[in-house]
Amino acid sequence: MKGIKWLWVLTIVSWLALSLRAESIQTLDLKTHVGPSPFDFQNAEWLLPRGQQVLDGVPFQIDGAILLYATNSYQKTHPGRTNVNDIAVGRKFEKLHLLTAADTTGTKQGASAGTIQLVYADGSTNFLEVRFGDQVRSWYGPRHKADAALKDKDAHIAWQADHAAPSKFDQYLRLFHVVLSNPSPDKEVRALSLLSTKHNAGLIIIAMSVGPKTAEPLPNTINPPKNTYPDLTPRKGDLTNIEGTVKTKSGQPLIGALVRIVGAREFVTSDSDASSDGPGAGLETITDGEGRFKLPPVSDNRIYRLIAAADDYDPAFYSAADPKSDPVEIRLVPATNKKPPGKYALRGKVVGDDGKALSYALVEPDGVGYEGGTSWGGSHNFPDQVLSDKDGEFVLSRDEPFSRLQLNIHYPGLAPAKLWLNYTNVTQNVEMGVGASVHGRVLKDGKPLAGIRVGVAGSERNSEVFAGHFTATTGPDGVFNFAHLPPQTTWWLYGVMSSLKNQGALAPTMVQSGSHGDSKDLGDLPAGRGLRLAGTVQTRLGEPLPKGMKVRIGYDKAWDSQEVNVDGEGRFVFEGLSKAEVNLSIESGGWRLASKNRSMDIWNSWRLTGLMEKDKDDLLLIIEKGQPNYNSGNSGNGQLPAQDWPQSRPISGAEPYAGPPPILLVGQVVDDKTGKIIPVSKITPGRKPPSTTATPAPKPVLQQMLEPLKKKNIPWNEVPFWDYSHAETISNGNFFVEFIPLTSTPMLRVEAAGYEPAETDPIAMTTSNLVIRLKRGAGPNGVVVLQDGKPAEGASVVYGVLREQFSLSGTKLNSHGNRDAGQTTGKDGKFSFAARSQGMTIFVAHPAGWAEESVERGGDNLKLRLKPWAAVSGTLVNSNGTPVANIPLSVNMPFMWEQGIPFVNLQGRITTDAQGRFTFTNVPPRRLDLNRLAPMGSGGNYSYQLQTWFVAEAGITNDLGKVTLDSPPPAPMLDRVKQKLGL
Numbered sequence: 003m004k005g006i007k008w009l010w011v012l013t014i015v016s017w018l019a020l021s022l023r024a025e026s027i028q029t030l031d032l033k034t035h036v037g038p039s040p041f042d043f044q045n046a047e048w049l050l051p052r053g054q055q056v057l058d059g060v061p062f063q064i065d066g067a068i069l070l071y072a073t074n075s076y077q078k079t080h081p082g083r084t085n086v087n088d089i090a091v092g093r094k095f096e097k098l099h100l101l102t103a104a105d106t107t108g109t110k111q112g113a114s115a116g117t118i119q120l121v122y123a124d125g126s127t128n129f130l131e132v133r134f135g136d137q138v139r140s141w142y143g144p145r146h147k148a149d150a151a152l153k154d155k156d157a158h159i160a161w162q163a164d165h166a167a168p169s170k171f172d173q174y175l176r177l178f179h180v181v182l183s184n185p186s187p188d189k190e191v192r193a194l195s196l197l198s199t200k201h202n203a204g205l206i207i208i209a210m211s212v213g214p215k216t217a218e219p220l221p222n223t224i225n226p227p228k229n230t231y232p233d234l235t236p237r238k239g240d241l242t243n244i245e246g247t248v249k250t251k252s253g254q255p256l257i258g259a260l261v262r263i264v265g266a267r268e269f270v271t272s273d274s275d276a277s278s279d280g281p282g283a284g285l286e287t288i289t290d291g292e293g294r295f296k297l298p299p300v301s302d303n304r305i306y307r308l309i310a311a312a313d314d315y316d317p318a319f320y321s322a323a324d325p326k327s328d329p330v331e332i333r334l335v336p337a338t339n340k341k342p343p344g345k346y347a348l349r350g351k352v353v354g355d356d357g358k359a360l361s362y363a364l365v366e367p368d369g370v371g372y373e374g375g376t377s378w379g380g381s382h383n384f385p386d387q388v389l390s391d392k393d394g395e396f397v398l399s400r401d402e403p404f405s406r407l408q409l410n411i412h413y414p415g416l417a418p419a420k421l422w423l424n425y426t427n428v429t430q431n432v433e434m435g436v437g438a439s440v441h442g443r444v445l446k447d448g449k450p451l452a453g454i455r456v457g458v459a460g461s462e463r464n465s466e467v468f469a470g471h472f473t474a475t476t477g478p479d480g481v482f483n484f485a486h487l488p489p490q491t492t493w494w495l496y497g498v499m500s501s502l503k504n505q506g507a508l509a510p511t512m513v514q515s516g517s518h519g520d521s522k523d524l525g526d527l528p529a530g531r532g533l534r535l536a537g538t539v540q541t542r543l544g545e546p547l548p549k550g551m552k553v554r555i556g557y558d559k560a561w562d563s564q565e566v567n568v569d570g571e572g573r574f575v576f577e578g579l580s581k582a583e584v585n586l587s588i589e590s591g592g593w594r595l596a597s598k599n600r601s602m603d604i605w606n607s608w609r610l611t612g613l614m615e616k617d618k619d620d621l622l623l624i625i626e627k628g629q630p631n632y633n634s635g636n637s638g639n640g641q642l643p644a645q646d647w648p649q650s651r652p653i654s655g656a657e658p659y660a661g662p663p664p665i666l667l668v669g670q671v672v673d674d675k676t677g678k679i680i681p682v683s684k685i686t687p688g689r690k691p692p693s694t695t696a697t698p699a700p701k702p703v704l705q706q707m708l709e710p711l712k713k714k715n716i717p718w719n720e721v722p723f724w725d726y727s728h729a730e731t732i733s734n735g736n737f738f739v740e741f742i743p744l745t746s747t748p749m750l751r752v753e754a755a756g757y758e759p760a761e762t763d764p765i766a767m768t769t770s771n772l773v774i775r776l777k778r779g780a781g782p783n784g785v786v787v788l789q790d791g792k793p794a795e796g797a798s799v800v801y802g803v804l805r806e807q808f809s810l811s812g813t814k815l816n817s818h819g820n821r822d823a824g825q826t827t828g829k830d831g832k833f834s835f836a837a838r839s840q841g842m843t844i845f846v847a848h849p850a851g852w853a854e855e856s857v858e859r860g861g862d863n864l865k866l867r868l869k870p871w872a873a874v875s876g877t878l879v880n881s882n883g884t885p886v887a888n889i890p891l892s893v894n895m896p897f898m899w900e901q902g903i904p905f906v907n908l909q910g911r912i913t914t915d916a917q918g919r920f921t922f923t924n925v926p927p928r929r930l931d932l933n934r935l936a937p938m939g940s941g942g943n944y945s946y947q948l949q950t951w952f953v954a955e956a957g958i959t960n961d962l963g964k965v966t967l968d969s970p971p972p973a974p975m976l977d978r979v980k981q982k983l984g985l
Contacts, residue, residue, distance in 0.1 A: 026213050029063035029209065032063070037068065044165070044168075046167060052065065053065075056221060057160040060179060062211055063209055066208075070086075077105070082198065093191065096183065097182070098210065098211075101161070102132065105205075110135075113134045113203065116196060116207075117129055117199055121192050121194070137153075137154045137180040138178045138180060142173040144173055146269035147232055157181070159176050164331075228328045229324075229327050244308070246330035256293050256334060259289040261332075265280060268305075276307045278364075279416075280304070282304075301325075305323060308323050345399070348425055349429040350430050351430070353431055359393050360394045364411065364413070365390060366410040367384040371422075372403065405911065417488050439485050439520070442526070443481045443526050443527065444528075452476055457471060459493065459561035489516060496580070505529055507529060508580065530580070534618070535555065535617075537574060539568050542596045551588065554587050556584065590625070595609070595623065596625060610655065613650070640691065663743075664742055665743060665768050666768045670774070671685075671735050672774070685739060686751040689747060691721075722749055747765065749762050750774070759839040760774055780836070782833075782860075783862060786868065787865060799815070799825045800825075802823065807906070808823070810926070811909045842902075852926040874959070875922070881967070887918055892911050893910060929974075932951070932965065934949055949967070950971060
């Protein structure tokens with residue numbers, strides 16, 4: 003009996019001790035401060051634990067989340083709060099405990115993600131910083147890829163969970179336990195405030211607690227997961243069941259729900275890489291009386307896309323279920339709770355080749371066509387993915403008008419479908435077929451290569467028709483099989499670098515898929531010897547190399563790349579490369595490839611491009627601080643002959659050149675009037691293509707007499723090419739430019755602030771002591787005004803040079819990233835451009851109207867008054883007067899390449915209605931052409947077929963009346979006279 007009494011005493015003492023320890027850390031009440039957060043935006047609010055919880059041994063009170071404002075793109079649609087004030091504390095403490103994460107990735111190590119202000123009872127304050135990479139990272143964490151350790155050893159991942167949204171990227175949700183020290187622990191803290199630092203990453207604050215420096219950890223209230231992420235355990239392809247539950251949004255189990263595998267993909271890939279004909283595709287099961295499901299066994303070395311569907315509920319998908327992870331949970335929303343469709347809806351029905359409906363097909367919007375043109379990337383205010391219902395039907399809608407929508411549709415056991423559907427009120431059938439199969443065997447030294455990934459990528463890369471990319475894995479016999487490829491398509495077939503490596507390389511080879519149901523045997527494909535590319539990275543000015551830098555290599559034809567780390571000495575190595583054209587780039591925030599690298603891509607100056615023909619161990623990459631330039635140059639640039647492109651030569655960096663002696667151009671830049679050196683100028687190397695123009699035939703006497711009045715036109719294939727990717731800014735007036743000897747002859751363009759640009763003649767040999775004299779001068783400047791004479795704020799202004807092209811989308815001009823060519827007016831309506839070589843025309847667009855002005859003879863203090871936009875309407879008819887429906891039309895500026903006048907592509911496209919009618923709005927008031935868009939081949943290209951020309955009058959609807967199909971009237975008299983005289 004005495005023993006029992008002592009046991010009771012010990013139990014009470016232990017309970018009191020535990021209670022005292024628990025009370026030593028006090029939870030803070032955030033209930034009145036929480037609000038919308040990424041958990042809500044991702045439909046993951048049900049995942050977040052609630053109430054009193056113990057995580058990482060520390061008690062927290064969880065009532066929601068606080069999102070602090072950041073500048074990342076995600077917060078443009080879901081902005082956080084700039085500050086949260088007066089979170090009550092009312093006690094002294096040594097340590098502040100946070101349950102938190104950042105809302106984005108890609109933030110610089112050490113950047114501040116948020117600030118916490120301590121407000122003491124005596125009125126003083128202190129500030130604590132939470133830094134990205136030190137205490138927190140993104141709330142999305144990698145599931146099967148190593149993640150860099152946090153710098154602060156007191157910061158840990160305290161909570162993790164799987165969810166459909168991050169699984170798209172093979173990631174999971176996580177929260178960090180962060181411990182911060184109070185600088186004045188002897189003073190009572192009255193309250194806390196949370197402050198946004200307005201950087202790229204914003205803090206998600208879930209809970210806060212305060213307490214002593216040391217406290218006995220408490221037992222966690224949430225069980226740890228079966229597999230802690232990141233899970234880097236090697237997988238052998240063992241067969242394992244995927245398990246989980248299907249519930250309502252409120253958490254009630256759904257009985258009899260269908261769960262189906264609709265795709266599979268490799269680890270560390272995105273949802274778009276899933277193959278609907280991969281292993282396990284089509285396997286399905288039904289949930290039991292508790293909403294649980296257990297799918298048939300599948301290989302554990304892949305992740306699987308699932309769909310779940312139940313009567314009276316919208317189907318939902320889970321992008322990447324890992325067979326070795328905890329059971330997944332999928333929640334369905336009642337069909338009655340569906341968001342009503344937008345104002346403009348496209349309806350479709352997915353059917354098989356037998357005409358039967360295909361339920362729960364995955365439908366993904368891609369490109370969208372509208373009056374302003376066609377665009378890809380982003381959601382365009384459509385959902386990323388929808389599933390057809392049990393009758394195979396789907397709806398895609400938004401509140402903004404559109405003319406057509408490009409769709410990618412997937413269904414297990416059938417070939418993916420990629421097609422355009424025009425906007426219409428009727429339901430359109432989309433038929434899917436089995437596709438074509440392509441198979442072969444990979445050998446190494448005559449023996450089968452097992453476990454090798456083989457890829458195919460559509461050879462036509464135009465986004466209008468690109469067929470996509472797919473992978474298959476060789477079995478023990480070395481055989482791979484693409485069972486359901488889109489039919490009648492040309493592909494590049496290749497060996498995936500990361501899977502071959504020491505096994506050699508399988509160079510890109512072109513293959514053709516047959517019709518639906520056809521099978522093609524490629525026979526034996528021997529893996530050749532893999533090439534090695536090794537080199538060193540150096541900074542241009544001798545700075546330390548950035549930490550964590552990576553170099554990436556990819557093929558031009560294959561949809562494949564690999565990435566390697568750069569070591570502390572700047573060295574890197576790639577193995578298993580094919581003889582092929584390759585692209586090389588770096589991944590390191592705030593750094594870019596310097597123009598000193600010879601193989602800079604002439605169109606994409608963020609990378610190198612060239613040929614891998616043999617092993618190379620001496621590649622030297624020079625990098626410099628700055629952001630990559632993703633759009634260098636202008637559309638009026640000349641064209642190098644193909645043999646002079648960098649991709650036609652072995653890839654090269656800044657290592658000593660092994661070819662013939664280079665051509666060196668050395669000299670100074672001086673003021674033409676004073677002869678003094680101009681310290682700062684930009685030197686752009688260029689090349690004059692070889693002349694291929696035949697001797698012209700004798701001209702009539704009248705044309706000879708008018709010759710002095712004509713502009714000297716240069717044939718298109720002889721226009722100088724300017725290599726903007728190798729442009730350099732000099733700071734001492736002296737230049738030194740190296741050219742590799744090619745068929746095109748070196749030239750230089752020199753530009754300096756306050757001077758007119760100058761271009762040298764072609765120089766075919768090394769020349770020193772060049773003196774380039776610049777004349778004083780400025781580019782066009784002035785003000786844009788409305789019809790009432792007031793300044794036009796927000797007008798887009800572009801300054802075009804010879805042969806340069808721009809685009810007009812809606813009422814906004816686009817210079818396609820060329821900063822020298824485009825500006826937007828402020829409240830004063832003013833614009834001012836630096837002088838540009840061969841500058842010719844100013845174009846202006848604004849919601850209130852249009853203006854344009856020639857500036858060939860100067861453009862100082864211009865006053866450009868906007869003319870109201872015009873509208874154009876009419877009816878397209880056959881020669882017999884009957885209307886012609888469904889004909890795509892566009893309005894365009896007349897353009898003659900020989901004259902080289904800058905040109906604006908008007909992006910509006912209209913399809914004639916059932917009565918042949920068409921109407922264009924936001925039309926520039928000027929001379930224009932109405933064209934029919936005539937398709938050219940299968941690549942999504944088209945030509946312009948003139949229907950009529952007209953002069954649009956400002957501010958009215960210009961009725962063209964009946965326009966006869968493909969029967970344009972004669973050109974304007976003045977145009978015909980000019981053509982006759984050769985002007």
